[in-house]
Amino acid sequence: MTSPVPIDGAGTPRYEGRGSVESSAEIKLSIRHLSHRFGNTVALDDINLDIAAGEFVCVLGASGCGKSTLFNVVSGLLKANAGRIALDGEDISGQPGRVGYMLQKDLLLPWRTVLGNITLGASLTTGASRQDRDRAAELATRYGLGDFLHHYPRGLSGGMRQRVALMRTLAAGRSLMLLDEPFGALDSQTRLGMQQWLLQVWREQKRTVLFVTHDVDEAIFLADRVVVMLPKPGRVGAAFQVDIPRPRTLDCLTEPAFVEIKRRVMALLYSQATLPAVGSPPA
Amino acid sequence: MSASSVIQGVRKVLTWVIALSLILCAWQALVSLGDIPAYVIPSPRSAFDALQGNADLMRELTWQTLTETLYGYLLGAFVGFLLAVLMAQVPMVSQLLYPALITSQAVPIVAIAAPLVIIFGFGLAPKLIIVAWIVFFPVVVNVLDGLSSVDPDQINLARILGGTRLRTFLMVRLPAAVGPLFSGLKIGASYAVSGAVIGEWTASSRVGLGTYLLTANAQMNTAGVYGAMLLLTAIGIGSFLVVLALEHVATPWRYRMTAPAWFTRLPARSPVDRGQNAASPR
Numbered sequence: 112m113t114s115p116v117p118i119d120g121a122g123t124p125r126y127e128g129r130g131s132v133e134s135s136a137e138i139k140l141s142i143r144h145l146s147h148r149f150g151n152t153v154a155l156d157d158i159n160l161d162i163a164a165g166e167f168v169c170v171l172g173a174s175g176c177g178k179s180t181l182f183n184v185v186s187g188l189l190k191a192n193a194g195r196i197a198l199d200g201e202d203i204s205g206q207p208g209r210v211g212y213m214l215q216k217d218l219l220l221p222w223r224t225v226l227g228n229i230t231l232g233a234s235l236t237t238g239a240s241r242q243d244r245d246r247a248a249e250l251a252t253r254y255g256l257g258d259f260l261h262h263y264p265r266g267l268s269g270g271m272r273q274r275v276a277l278m279r280t281l282a283a284g285r286s287l288m289l290l291d292e293p294f295g296a297l298d299s300q301t302r303l304g305m306q307q308w309l310l311q312v313w314r315e316q317k318r319t320v321l322f323v324t325h326d327v328d329e330a331i332f333l334a335d336r337v338v339v340m341l342p343k344p345g346r347v348g349a350a351f352q353v354d355i356p357r358p359r360t361l362d363c364l365t366e367p368a369f370v371e372i373k374r375r376v377m378a379l380l381y382s383q384a385t386l387p388a389v390g391s392p393p394a
Numbered sequence: 395m396s397a398s399s400v401i402q403g404v405r406k407v408l409t410w411v412i413a414l415s416l417i418l419c420a421w422q423a424l425v426s427l428g429d430i431p432a433y434v435i436p437s438p439r440s441a442f443d444a445l446q447g448n449a450d451l452m453r454e455l456t457w458q459t460l461t462e463t464l465y466g467y468l469l470g471a472f473v474g475f476l477l478a479v480l481m482a483q484v485p486m487v488s489q490l491l492y493p494a495l496i497t498s499q500a501v502p503i504v505a506i507a508a509p510l511v512i513i514f515g516f517g518l519a520p521k522l523i524i525v526a527w528i529v530f531f532p533v534v535v536n537v538l539d540g541l542s543s544v545d546p547d548q549i550n551l552a553r554i555l556g557g558t559r560l561r562t563f564l565m566v567r568l569p570a571a572v573g574p575l576f577s578g579l580k581i582g583a584s585y586a587v588s589g590a591v592i593g594e595w596t597a598s599s600r601v602g603l604g605t606y607l608l609t610a611n612a613q614m615n616t617a618g619v620y621g622a623m624l625l626l627t628a629i630g631i632g633s634f635l636v637v638l639a640l641e642h643v644a645t646p647w648r649y650r651m652t653a654p655a656w657f658t659r660l661p662a663r664s665p666v667d668r669g670q671n672a673a674s675p676r
Contacts, residue, residue, distance in 0.1 A: 188550055208556035218551050222569045222645070224653045234565055235557030263647040283555055 138200075139164040139287055139319040140185070145194030147180055153344030154180040155191065160338060160347065164286070167313060167320045169330035170338045173380065177345020178323045182291050185321065186212050198287060211280040211288035211318075215295040217272040219264040225251060225275050226260045232283035247282050254278065254312060270301040277309070281316060291323045303361065306332055310359065327380070328364060331355075331372050339379050348379050414631075436617040441624055444617035451606075456625050459602035462518065462590040463629060466525020470586075471579060473526060474533030478571070481534075482541035483563075499531050503589065507596040521593030528589040529582035536578035540571030573648070576641040583633040587626055603629075 138161050145158040154177045162168050172178045183189040185196055190205035203209045219228045229247040230239040239247075248260055256274055264272055273293055280288055293309075294302045306329060313320055324330050330337045334353050341348040351372055355363050363369050418438050424430065425437045432440060445452050477495075481488035506527060510520035544567050552562040594604030603622045610618030646654050 186554055188553065207550075207553040210554075212551065212554040214547060214551075216545070216547060218545065218548050220548075220566065220569065222572070222647045227653075231565075232555040235552055235555050235561045261652045263651065263653065265647060266651045 137164040138162070139166070139198065140321070141195075141197040141200075142185070143195045143197075145181075145184065145191050145196065147177075147184060147189070147191040147193075155184070155194075156344035156346045158194070158345075158347055160350075162287075162319060162321060164319055165317055167310075167322065167333060167335045168338060169322045169324055169334035169336070170340055171324060171327065171330040171376065171380070172340035172345075173325060173342060175345075176340040176342040178340050179291065180345065181340070182289055182321075182323050186210055186289055209285065209287075211283050211285035213276050213280045213288065213290045213293050215292045217264070217269075217276040219272055219275055219279075221264055224261050224263055225256055225267075228264065228275055229278045229282050231279055243282075247278070250278050250281060251275075253315075254308070268301075269297050270305055273297065273305060274308070277312065281312070281318070285318075287319045287321065289321050289323070292325070293322075294329070295324070295326075302329070307361075309333065310357070314358070327373055327376055331369060331376070332359060332364060337372070337376060339376055341379075351376060410635075433614060433616050436620050438620075440617045441620035444615075444621040445624065448618075448621075452621070452625065455601060455603045455606050455622075456629070458600055459587070459590050459594070459604060459626070460629055462521040462593065462602065463525055463586050463633065465518070466522040466589060467529050467582065467586045467633070469522055470526030470529030470582060471533050474530035474578065474582075475537055475575065477530070478534045478537035478541060479568075481538055482567070488538075495531065495534060498527065503528060503592055504596075507592055510593075511597045516597050516599035520596070521590055521598075524593040525586050525589035528585050532581040533575065533578035536574040536581075537571045540574030541567050543574075544570050572645055576637065576645070579637045580634060580641070583637045584630050586633060587630045591626065 140160075140162040142158055142160040145155055146153070147155040156177075158177075158181060160168075170178050170181065180189065184191045184204075187203060187205055187207035187209060194204075195202060196204050198209055220231065223231065226244060226247055227234070229251055230243050233239040233243040251257060251260055254274060256271070256278065259267065259271065259275075264275065267275070277290075277293065280290075294305050297305060310333065322330075322333060331351075331353055337351045337353060339348040339351070340346065353372060355366065355368055421435075421438050425435055436444075477491065481491055503524060507520065507524055510523055514520045514523070548566055549562065552566050557566075590602065591604035591607070594602045595608060598605050603626050607619055607622040607626075610616075610622060642649070
């Protein structure tokens with residue numbers, strides 16, 4: 112079921128041609144030899160990663176493994192010291208505004224209604240047109256916010272606020288969306304509901320998703336592929352293909368295939384000493 | 395919703411009426427129980443009588459002082475707001491101006507009044523400047539706080555969404571300063587009338603409540619002094635309440651669940667219905 116794709120610790124780009132993305136699939140995002148350091152700390156050490164169009168990739172790692180740095184570099188907020196990031200083959204290093212972006216903080220503006228927050232992207236660029244608002248209203252209605260279009264965020268629950276934040280990201284119209292622990296602040300019941308809801312949105316809206324989390328279950332449940340990052344220096348430890356069929360239900364959390372991937376991921380995360388042994392594939 | 399907000403409004407007004415009445419009662423009690431002669435502290439009743447006896451004059455005086463207060467207040471608020479925006483946008487200006495701002499408030503306002511009269515004469519100008527001098531400070535400080543309180547991630551989000559600098563300022567930073575702006579305006583509203591009185595005391599070609607108060611005091615017209623004081627207080631409370639009402643109208647997100655129809659340009663409500671049977675997603 113699982114086919115871990117190893118990346119050796121030194122970071123030689125063994126990824127290329129090794130099934131990170133099937134060659135037939137169109138590559139949406141391509142990260143090559145990406146390195147970044149803050150002072151003497153190596154935050155990212157030769158990261159190589161390809162993401163196919165329409166793929167859902169989770170980046171999993173403990174805090175301090177560089178996943179947030181990776182996120183900031185891909186979003187264009189931070190320019191890495193070295194390496195190349197290409198979106199649809201075009202270099203986007205240091206260019207904010209090319210990909211969608213959502214954080215654990217919902218960052219909703221309290222003085223804008225749900226609809227106003229969803230159309231924020233349009234308002235900040237050209238001004239929200241009637242079509243922008245109609246489209247936002249349709250999106251919001253389809254994904255369970257129909258009764259709250261004219262509500263201020265103040266009265267909404269944490270889960271609802273994150274829904275609005277994702278709708279804002281969707282409405283901005285970028286084909287690649289970066290989500291940085293978007294459900295990290297929610298209680299576990301709400302989080303499970305939100306994960307299923309996110310998968311529905313992803314399936315219907317056909318976007319490419321790069322999802323950062325430190326929650327193993329969440330990563331495996333959501334992803335086509337789980338990329339495990341390891342700290343000091345921040346690097347890609349291994350990638351695990353998740354071949355659990357979709358649509359996935361909560362039952363799959365206890366399936367043997369799920370548990371097997373989880374076992375391997377945990378082994379890699381919690382005992383770096385055994386790194387070469389874990390997930391080494393048949394040559 | 396609307397019924398309960400009406401009840402809330404009535405309760406607020408009642409609270410004000412009761413609180414103000416209590417002050418008058420305490421005043422009356424002090425005079426009657428303490429057996430204080432009327433030329434030292436007159437009863438509220440005789441203060442009101444002194445006003446009614448000179449109703450026409452009092453209306454004119456009140457109008458004069460109210461005009462000085464209002465124009466000075468608007469000038470101060472405007473200048474304060476502009477300064478805050480400028481300081482928030484240009485750090486260099488901010489560093490240079492901040493010590494100057496503090497200095498401006500350290501100088502006793504009475505000391506500023508005299509040179510202003512020398513420069514600007516006995517007309518309206520020095521009064522406006524004194525009122526503005528008092529009002530601009532809380533506005534600058536609060537708006538500046540509001541503008542710099544915006545979460546850096548919020549600004550990053552605006553960049554990610556492709557926001558222009560101007561639109562990001564107008565839609566993300568500026569609205570965050572609206573609440574603090576009103577805090578500053580409320581503080582200013584209660585102080586502004588003092589500025590007008592100080593201006594009138596220094597020198598005045600036209601008589602206002604402040605000048606009247608001095609004259610009445612010199613003539614041992616204690617009831618007149620207290621009458622003028624009542625009117626000045628009324629101007630102060632009135633200005634505060636007007637600002638409070640404006641704040642209520644300008645920041646509906648603080649106390650409402652949904653946007654009032656007049657506040658935002660809404661799309662036709664129809665998408666809500668259309669959404670149910672919309673075409674398949676793209």
